[in-house]
Amino acid sequence: MDKLKINGGGPLDGEITISGAKNAALPILCAGLLTADTLRLTNVPQLRDVLTTQKLLQGMGVRVMTDNVHEFELTASQITSLEAPYELVKTMRASILVLGPTLARFGEARVSLPGGCAIGARPVDQHIKGLQAMGAEIVIEHGYVKASGKLRGARIVTDMVTVTGTENLMMAAVLADGVTTIENAAREPEVVDLAECLIKMGARITGHGTDTIVIEGVKALHGATHAIVPDRIETGTFLCAATAAQGRVVLRNTRAGIMEAVLDKLREAGAYIEAGDDWISLDMKRRPKAVNLRTLPYPAFPTDMQAQFMTVNAVAEGTSVITETIFENRFMHAPELVRMGADIATEGNTAVVRGVEKLSGATVMATDLRASASLVIAGLVAEGETVIDRIYHLDRGYEHIERKLSGIGARIERIS
Ligand SMILES: CC(=O)N[C@H]1[C@@H](OP(=O)(O)OP(=O)(O)OC[C@H]2O[C@@H](n3ccc(=O)[nH]c3=O)[C@H](O)[C@@H]2O)O[C@H](CO)[C@@H](O)[C@@H]1O
Numbered sequence: 001m002d003k004l005k006i007n008g009g010g011p012l013d014g015e016i017t018i019s020g021a022k023n024a025a026l027p028i029l030c031a032g033l034l035t036a037d038t039l040r041l042t043n044v045p046q047l048r049d050v051l052t053t054q055k056l057l058q059g060m061g062v063r064v065m066t067d068n069v070h071e072f073e074l075t076a077s078q079i080t081s082l083e084a085p086y087e088l089v090k091t092m093r094a095s096i097l098v099l100g101p102t103l104a105r106f107g108e109a110r111v112s113l114p115g116g117c118a119i120g121a122r123p124v125d126q127h128i129k130g131l132q133a134m135g136a137e138i139v140i141e142h143g144y145v146k147a148s149g150k151l152r153g154a155r156i157v158t159d160m161v162t163v164t165g166t167e168n169l170m171m172a173a174v175l176a177d178g179v180t181t182i183e184n185a186a187r188e189p190e191v192v193d194l195a196e197c198l199i200k201m202g203a204r205i206t207g208h209g210t211d212t213i214v215i216e217g218v219k220a221l222h223g224a225t226h227a228i229v230p231d232r233i234e235t236g237t238f239l240c241a242a243t244a245a246q247g248r249v250v251l252r253n254t255r256a257g258i259m260e261a262v263l264d265k266l267r268e269a270g271a272y273i274e275a276g277d278d279w280i281s282l283d284m285k286r287r288p289k290a291v292n293l294r295t296l297p298y299p300a301f302p303t304d305m306q307a308q309f310m311t312v313n314a315v316a317e318g319t320s321v322i323t324e325t326i327f328e329n330r331f332m333h334a335p336e337l338v339r340m341g342a343d344i345a346t347e348g349n350t351a352v353v354r355g356v357e358k359l360s361g362a363t364v365m366a367t368d369l370r371a372s373a374s375l376v377i378a379g380l381v382a383e384g385e386t387v388i389d390r391i392y393h394l395d396r397g398y399e400h401i402e403r404k405l406s407g408i409g410a411r412i413e414r415i416s
């Protein structure tokens with residue numbers, strides 16, 4: 001099993017090109033199921049989750065062409081299976097995203113229930129409730145959601161803001177008979193990117209980016225070409241690395257306008273940030289100042305940046321309070337950071353982080369995707385050697401992280 005070995009304490013300075021967003025690429029690849037024509041995607045990140053989605057779609061009969069690793073052509077003209085099997089869903093929860101489009105186009109779908117994961121229980125009851133409101137018959141049997149029926153437009157109010165829930169229901173609604181309104185919809189940039197791709201495919205959608213999305217069903221969608229939006233979480237992760245390490249970084253192919261809450265917190269920590277249309281630069285000349293934060297749905301501070309910011313706070317001047325309101329078990333990185341010398345006390349959904357002057361390298365274990373990223377940042381600033389085990393989590397969501405970080409001076413390598 002691969003591990004990452006990091007020799008910390010060195011300076012970080014240089015440029016990194018940001019990849020397309022995992023959380024936009026996964027639903028948009030699934031949108032390929034909505035048409036028999038070819039959907040051409042560019043800026044697709046090279047990630048394990050993208051590979052899993054490719055396998056999932058190919059298992060259903062979708063033809064997937066990838067001449068260039070970042071460009072995909074999907075053609076769902078000869079579907080052979082309407083099922084997402086447990087073996088794939090258990091490695092990637094986002095597999096649930098085939099439910100809405102498959103049901104909408106073929107009137108039937110059978111998708112394994114994802115179950116819980118390291119960060120929380122993560123039920124999909126809102127996806128199911130919304131599809132039922134649109135007239136789907138849903139049976140849960142043998143660990144699978146079996147859905148059938150011709151969908152019709154409905155008014156759906158979700159109990160909480162759910163990103164993949166909104167995406168699944170939006171993809172179901174584009175081919176439903178009549179108008180669907182999703183209220184309390186997620187406003188995340190990845191939901192907007194999916195809506196923009198669907199519109200290029202002929203869907204009639206308005207209100208994406210607000211909490212009320214209105215979808216007027218059409219008879220069929222057609223092919224289109226779409227570039228995946230840049231990954232704001234990958235961007236934020238490298239910005240946190242440069243902040244914690246008191247370094248400098250210029251990030252290319254990214255977008256500052258979709259991550260204001262994170263940029264504000266970095267400025268509050270003392271970073272000097274500039275941005276243009278497709279780049280962000282960060283210069284950190286001092287030890288970071290501790291900043292309080294609370295995770296909430298977009299446009300507030302994202303849960304997917306909480307772990308990385310905990311590492312910044314761990315080496316900051318002062319004490320901070322971090323409150324996680326989205327997932328009930330998303331502090332698994334805290335005890336690993338403590339093993340590296342951090343002073344963090346957690347109780348329920350709150351972590352109190354007392355900044356220390358130095359972390360020290362250690363062997364630590366990655367428990368989930370962003371926890372792994374927080375340990376990488378800790379390894380970069382720690383004295384001595386850090387070895388991070390179980391980095392398959394990292395490969396789900398970061399494209400060649402060790403190469404990108406080496407490019408700005410980090411002493412980091414993948415070892416077996
Ligand atoms: C592939 C993808 O895009 N993943 C992102 C997506 O996950 P995902 O879409 O799974 O997360 P949700 O937005 O659905 O979850 C938000 C909260 O709602 C709860 N919930 C959700 C659906 C439901 O039917 N019932 C229910 O109770 C969840 O357990 C969680 O507590 O949004 C999360 C929140 O921004 C991010 O951390 C993930 O990176």
Ligand SMILES: C=C(OP(=O)(O)O)C(=O)O
Nearest residue numbers: 023093094304369370397
């Ligand atoms: C929680 C995350 O992803 P997923 O929903 O794919 O588990 C994440 O990207 O941080």
